[in-house]
Amino acid sequence: MMDRATQLKNHLTATDYAIRTAEANAARERQSVRLLAVSKTKPAADIKTLYALGQKSFGENYVQEAAEKINELKEFDIEWHFIGRIQSNKTKQIATTFDWVHTVDRKKIANRLNEASHGKPLNILIQVNVDLAETKSGVDPTELTDLAEYIWNLPNLKLRGLMSIPDPKSDDQLRQSHRQLKILFDNLKRDHPAPKIFDTLSMGMTHDLELAVSQGSTMVRIGTALFGARAPKE
Numbered sequence: 001m002m003d004r005a006t007q008l009k010n011h012l013t014a015t016d017y018a019i020r021t022a023e024a025n026a027a028r029e030r031q032s033v034r035l036l037a038v039s040k041t042k043p044a045a046d047i048k049t050l051y052a053l054g055q056k057s058f059g060e061n062y063v064q065e066a067a068e069k070i071n072e073l074k075e076f077d078i079e080w081h082f083i084g085r086i087q088s089n090k091t092k093q094i095a096t097t098f099d100w101v102h103t104v105d106r107k108k109i110a111n112r113l114n115e116a117s118h119g120k121p122l123n124i125l126i127q128v129n130v131d132l133a134e135t136k137s138g139v140d141p142t143e144l145t146d147l148a149e150y151i152w153n154l155p156n157l158k159l160r161g162l163m164s165i166p167d168p169k170s171d172d173q174l175r176q177s178h179r180q181l182k183i184l185f186d187n188l189k190r191d192h193p194a195p196k197i198f199d200t201l202s203m204g205m206t207h208d209l210e211l212a213v214s215q216g217s218t219m220v221r222i223g224t225a226l227f228g229a230r231a232p233k234e
């Protein structure tokens with residue numbers, strides 16, 4: 001039986017290889033895609049192991065669970081990303097514990113994050129509902145420009161780009177969704193040359209990593225391929 005540290009090391013190597021291969025296949029620049037390790041439901045010990053192997057960015061979905069791990073790992077120079085649904089009563093805690101928030105989809109939340117975050121500017125991605133899916137999170141693409149302009153005017157937030165969580169479906173439909181997000185990203189960048197950096201397209205998970213990279217992702221959010229399957233959430 002392989003020990004946990006060896007297993008994590010092998011998974012990290014394989015995931016890194018998959019990203020570099022996808023970059024090459026898409027004629028993308030090497031290292032143009034970052035790996036965000038999605039550690040929800042996984043113990044702080046696993047995060048420590050990956051950190052020691054050079055992985056510095058981790059994503060979490062649940063505020064309470066994340067707060068415990070972040071506190072336990074506070075000596076480490078980890079970049080923490082919040083990728084879960086945002087409840088408005090948690091905005092203060094999110095703004096003060098995380099470095100990035102991927103799931104901003106309305107002005108009220110942006111405003112609350114802005115008010116709660118002083119000192120370090122908080123990196124923000126707007127979650128877009130590219131499929132207009134039943135899952136109600138994500139801004140409707142027709143309201144994206146308005147929300148982006150609103151966030152660009154908030155002094156404590158740094159709007160870095162867009163994010164999506166497409167519905168599970170066929171590769172063709174997924175490719176369409178990813179392509180649509182890339183077009184929205186490029187259009188925003190072109191029409192609204194911000195003084196700030198707008199450089200991040202967070203799309204692609206374990207099952208669609210390669211597809212997402214082929215469509216322009218700059219950050220893939222990988223849980224299962226790194227840590228193994230998660231127990232189903234109650």
Ligand SMILES: *Cc1c(COP(=O)(O)O)cnc(C)c1O
Nearest residue numbers: 038083205206207221222223224
């Ligand atoms: C859990 C989660 C991931 C990771 O998914 P895997 O399929 O395990 O790679 C990525 N993004 C979000 C928003 C998630 O909630």
